[in-house]
Amino acid sequence: MIRKALVLVYGATAYLGFLATLLYTIGFLAGVVVPKGVDDGTTGPAWRALLVDAALLTLFAVQHSVMARPWFKRWWTRIVPTAIERSTYVLASTAVLVLLLWLWQPLPATVWTVGPAWARGILWGLYALGWIILVFSTFAVGHFDLFGLRQILDRARDRQYAEPGFREPWVYRLVRHPLMVGFLIAFWAAPDLSVGRLVFAVAGTGYIMVGVRLEEHDLKAQLGEPYEDYLRRVPRFVPRPVR
Template sequence: MSRTATLIFALVAYAIFFATFLYLICFVGDLAIAKRTVDRGPDGPVAVAVIVNLALIALFGLQHSVMARPAFKARWTKIVPPPAERSVYVLAASLALIVLFTLWRPIPQTLWDVSGTLLALPLWLAFAAGWGIVLVSTFLLNHFELFGLQQAWFNFSGRTADKPQLRQPLFYKWVAHPIYSGFFLAFWAIPQMTIGHLLLAVGMSAYMLIGIRHEERDLTNYYGDDYQAYRAGVGKLVPRFRRRAS
């Protein structure tokens, strides 16, 4: 793949990701601008819906976790050019979500509904804050490297990326995984909770907790004692604000 083709591919993959991310917000929030959401779609037997939905969550979780592991990357980059590897991962994750949007079966029975009460606004604000934390946290790390654009641009321009450093900007001073924290808020802070939404929230939460274990193991292998010292001084998902050693 030429440098120009790699850059074009990275831009297309990023555009698909960003559109998918915006739709995910609408999907999870059951927002009216989306035709298909967690609570709106084809009717069917509850047992079938549970099986299909769990399979869709598992598909996303497996793709997201397996392709992120260093051992997989080492083998995968023998097939995919290294500058395009992250973009392929981003595209695969987007496609897994698109499949989930398309095949998801709502289970509309309501578990709680505080719409129209004083609790609705705080929950919607928490929902919005969750997505905001996710997006801001990607920029605190390196948004364009995280989604493959930097690798393709450096390859195109002949630049070499600096060695990754263990940094703690803003949220990362108090919590190790603010991206996951934001997703927890986004999936759970909702005025109306249906059985289908609960299944999505529980499934994605389970995936994230498993993913955190693998991610921390990989970071410890890469950064060693520095990462262990950092993790000892911050919360995992809930901020720890007490003073810690640098």
């Protein structure tokens, strides 16, 4: 019972930490509400800020990608219990993101500023829409599995956890990666784009382009022909016009 309780506390802590960090990230990129936004902080030499920010973004990309690979999971679950493997991934991703937000160096020089109030309102609306699409997509595909909650609950109930089978919720019939579409919209919908925000958006976009290909390669190996057929039918990011 003590072990089950510890697993529950561990998984819940990882999930709540992720939620808090996600909310902070939304404010961080928008430069509102949170104590430190993407353009806040003491400015120094641009080369040093760019070097630090690039190192932080690379660290996040490597951690996020390597720990998601099947070969790493097979090795990792020899060390950590299978029930908390996903929670550990969520916790590690959150820790690296917190480090990025904490140590981020501002590059506040302006790339663009949108003047008209109506245009700024549209961009802020798109920014919010991106995050809404992201969150909605996690529930469509299995929010509680994605963040390790179902795994720890099944462990607490002495049930054998089973990975969700391949299915196509309606939003995943429009594009293969709606969650990443949400990120892309949120990255680029900026009424005021600084050099620092541009670096974040470019690096995030580049990681997504590489990461989805790695994910699709793994899913083809895992799911076979059904997923290959899905790849042929559904576009990656941009919906096809309905005939």
